[in-house]
Amino acid sequence: MQMNSELYRPIILVVDDTPTKITEVINALESHGYRVVTTANGKKALYLAHQICPDLILVNLIIPGEDSIEVCRYFKSDTQTRDIPIIFMIPEATINEYKTKCFTAGCIDYITTPICLDEITLRLTTHIELTAARRELNNRNAQLKACRPELSNSKQQLHAEARLPSHAAAQLALKRFVLERIHEATFLVDEAGQIHYINQAVCNRLGYTQEELLKMNLKDIDLNWPVGLQGKEWITYWDKIREEGEVTFETQHITRSGEIFPVEVTAYYFENNSSNNILGLVRDISKRKQTQAELHQYREHLEELVTERTESLNRALKFTEGVINAIPDLLVELDQYGRYLNIWTCFQEDLAAQREGLLGKTVGEVLSPEAATTVMSALAEASTVSTSFGKRILIDLPTGPSWFELSVSQCPGSTNGEPHFLVLSRDISERIRAEEEICRMNSELGQRVRVRTAQLEVLNNELRTSEIQYRSLVENLPDNVIRYNSFGQIMYCNLNFLRLFSLTIEDVLGKTPCEIFPDLVSIKIYQAAMLRVITSGQSEQIESEVPGYNGKRRTYQVRFVAERDVNGTITGALSIGHDITEQVITECQLAESHAKLRSLLARREADLDEERRRIAREMHDELGQLLNALKLGISTLKMQFGQEFPALETKVNDLLTLADQAIRSVRTVSTQLRPPALDMGIIPALQWLADEFQQLSGVTCQLRLPYFLYNINELCAMTLFRSVQEALTNAARHADASHVQINLNRQSDGTYFLKICDDGIGFDPTNIPPGHFGLIGMRERINSLGGTLEIDSDLGTGTCIHIYLPDQGGSEVCEL
Missing domain, CATH: 3.40.50.2300 (Response regulator)
Known part of the structure; x- marks a missing residue:
């Protein structure tokens, strides 16, 4: 509603x-x-x-x-x-x-x-409407009672007017005015049921005009009007109204539209000029009937509930009797003198006498004096406050003394009105022994608790001290420390974080990072990493840029760690952000410095190679020519004076031998400084190097080279040559290899790929002994040209060196 x-x-x-x-x-x-x-x-x-x-x-x-x-x-x-x-x-x-x-x-x-919301709304609406209907009914009844004196006065006045025809029409008009103002429908009929007067309330309710109703009979509007107007039924009913003067009854009226509704009619009998009439007050009791029907239905519902409750109580009573007969405890019924009236038990053999021997006896005749006194005191207490609990008695059974706990309840008395008591006695011997054991254990436990409490107090003091130190440490850390719950909301943050972003603790508590910094670009990456840690439990570290105090962006290294409870369940995450702006700047500067150093190294290597080439050329061209001229001059001296001076010939032969050695040394040094094969290209140079290595070391060297290499830069060629030279030297000197394989090709992107593998003893690339700079120099030379060097080696598995070197530009064409 x-x-x-x-x-x-x-x-x-x-x-x-x-x-x-x-x-x-x-x-x-x-x-x-x-x-x-x-x-x-x-x-x-x-x-x-x-x-x-x-x-x-x-x-x-x-x-x-x-x-x-x-x-x-x-x-x-x-x-x-x-x-x-x-x-x-x-x-x-x-x-x-x-x-x-x-x-x-x-x-x-x-x-x-x-x-249930729908149920309570309907129930409350129904009861409020019923209450309102009752109040309306009471009000109407009160109004009727208030109108009765007025109607009686009107009746007397009508009788007076009938006896005194001299009264003026003004008095009649006044009475009609009063009747028209009454809320109840009012009508005047004669013995034949013909209507002589009606007020406006009748017209309003029935839907007829006054002229139409004055032409009608009661049988036209009253469904219960007697059919035979002169019949015995109507005469009897009329006589009853005349004798009593006032009769109230219920009937049914029908409106012009055909609506039938119940009414309550109060009929008043009076005579006027030898004419017998009835004045009727009609009240619509539709709502009253509806309320009565609802009350009747509700009463039937209550009767059903009472019947159901009675049946439920009967079932409960039967169930209780079954439980009483099944319980292992002793249940007895005693009168106020302690006399046994009834006994229920499953273990009669535990009693000092049989059931038949107990009935009619008192507890003083069966139990010990102390136990009997306790039972009687329990009965006295129950007679005062209806119940008694907790009293204990000791009974000597054939199996030995046993303690019983009494629960006494007063029940309805017998025919003579004396109170009866139900006494439930439960064997608590085991419980008492258990209580004694528990007391002993409680004493020991109390001592242990006191000791443990003292220890815990010491630990709590230490914990509080540690917590104060921890908080002092966290609050004064230069890093940002934040704790999140399982929903990614901030539960705690230190002062450095608040100062960094000019926030208060109220601005951040209970909010996610995206809610605090919605416009910060990197905050979504930050929050996603934090939620991954909460979900997976795995630690994670990211770098994030945020605006600093002076508007300049600062870089923070943030580490997320999952927090767990004592059961290992993830409860949130801890975030520690360390400002690495200076470190990033330093790393950038260091990278720039390394790039410059590599550039200088490349330039130095180029200059060294150029210097080696110049020295080798000068040694080969000038020193070699001088040594050849010296050898030619010594040979001339031998030819001119050797026969005349035998001793001189011997000296000259020694000088020729030294000259040959010097020429070979010059050629060797010149070749080491700048192999002549490099002038013909990288492929001939590598072939010459492999042949020389195989002749000198006895190690088999296998080459896999392309037929053509276009536009290889001289610096690039020299780097590849020196790398192969260093690798072969290490294979012979340190690896104890018996076979070396060299692969060189040019990839589709113009990068040169050089692979050098041996079957030596191998080594750990991460643990190079001090004093060995060959690989370090090789790596630096390759890095200076923008290339990379990878070493794949392990003890006992040999060594593979992979070199990727971008083309530096050039004009050399090598053909195999």
């Missing part, structure tokens, strides 16, 4: 100690046009009920510190609030326990929790 907001809004008073738990219910009721007033206790609810006069009261059964059923009785005992309908909210688990109590206290209905 949707209430019209322009009309009256019914008021619902909700009594609940925690109204926030039923906020959804309150919102639903308010959306249906109700005004909801809440309170937390019964006293305040009674006060509010006097102030606001609610249409319905909704009470929570469970209110801490109060008895909700007693609160309902307060309302029903108050004259001002007893007619207000009350509905209880009862937990579904306790419905059978409290339903009957709630109805007995005066509630009209109940609702189980959890609450």
Whole structure:
């Protein structure tokens, strides 16, 4: 039912100690046009009920510190609030326990929790409408009672007017005016049922005009009017009205449109000039009938509930009897003198006497004096407060002494009115022994707890000190320290982070990085890395650029580490950001410096090669010619003076031998400085180098060279030659190799690829002994030309050197 907001809004008073738990219910009721007033206790609810006069009261059964059923009785005992309908909210688990109590206290209905919004709306609407109908009915009855004196006066006046025809028409008009103002339908009929007068209320309800109704008979509008107007039935009914003077009865009227509705008629008999008439007051009781039908239906529903509850109680009683017969404890019924009236047990053999021998005896005759005294004191206590718990007695059984705990409850008495008691005695011998053991263990445990507590106190002090030191360390770190929860929201950050971005702690707590810095480009990468760590648990490190204090961008190295609880579950992530701006700048400067050094190295190597070429040419051209001329001169001396001076010939032969050695040394040095084969190209030079290496070392050297190499730069050719030369030297000197393979080709992108492999003993490329600069020089020479050198080697597996060298430009063409 949707209430019209322009009309009256019914008021619902909700009594609940925690109204926030039923906020959804309150919102639903308010959306249906109700005004909801809440309170937390019964006293305040009674006060509010006097102030606001609610249409319905909704009470929570469970209110801490109060008895909700007693609160309902307060309302029903108050004259001002007893007619207000009350509905209880009862937990579904306790419905059978409290339903009957709630109805007995005066509630009209109940609702189980959890609450269904549609159900509570319909129930509250129905009860409010029923209450409104009852109030309307009471008001109408009150109005009728108020009108009865007036009608009686009108009746007397009509009799007076009939007896005194001298009264003026003004008096009659006044009476008609009064009758027209009565809300109830009023009509005047004679013995034949002919209508002589009706007021406007009759016309409004039946839909006829006054002229039409004055021509009609009661049988035309009253469905229950007797068919035979002169019959015995009507005569009897008329005589009854005449004798009693006033009769109230119910019938049915029909409107002009055919609508049939129930009415209540109060008929008054009077005589006028020897004419017998009836004045009838008609009230529409449609709503009353509907309310009565609903109340009847509700009463039938309550009777069904009571029947169901009775059957449930009978089943519970049978179940209780079965449980009593099945429990291992002893259950007895005693009178106020301690006499055994009934016994239930599964273990009769544990008693000092059989069941038949106990019935009729008192506890003093069966038990020891101490045990009997304890039982009687328990009975006395139960007779005062209905129950007694916890008293213990010691009984000597055939199996030995046993302790029993008594639970006593007073039950309905016998025919003579004496109270009876149910006594449940449970064997607690094992429990007592266990309690003694527990006491001993508790004593030991208490001692251990005290020791452990002292240790924990020391550890807590150390932990607090460590925490203070840790916080001091974190807060004063120059790095940014941030903790995130499992949703990527900030839970903690140190002061350096707040100072860096000019933020307060309120600006960041509970927010994600993207919410704090929505316009920062690198923040999405940052947040994605953090969420990956929370998801996978694997640490991750990134570099991120952020704006600094002076507007210049700063570079931070950020490391994310997953945080876990004691069970190993990931609860968030820790982020530590270290400012590496200066390091990045230094690395850039260092890279630039390395590039310059490589350029200088390349230039130096080029100059050295040029110098070697010049020295080799001068040694070959000048020193070689001088030595040849010297050898020629010595040979001439030998030819001219050798025969005359035998001693001179010997000296000359020695000089010739030295001259030959000097010429060979010059050629060797010249070749080492600048192999002549390089002048013919890289391919002939490598072939010459391989032949020389094979002759000198005895190691097999296999070449795989292309037929043509176009436009290879001289510097590039010299670098490749020197690299092969250094590799062959290492293979012979350190690797103890027996076979070396050299591959050279030019790739499609113009890069020269050189591969040198041997079957030697191998080595660890990451651990080169100090003092060995051959590979280092080779790498630096190749890097200076923009190339790369890769070494694939391990102990016992040989060595492979891969060289990638970009073309430096040139004009040499080599053909094999």
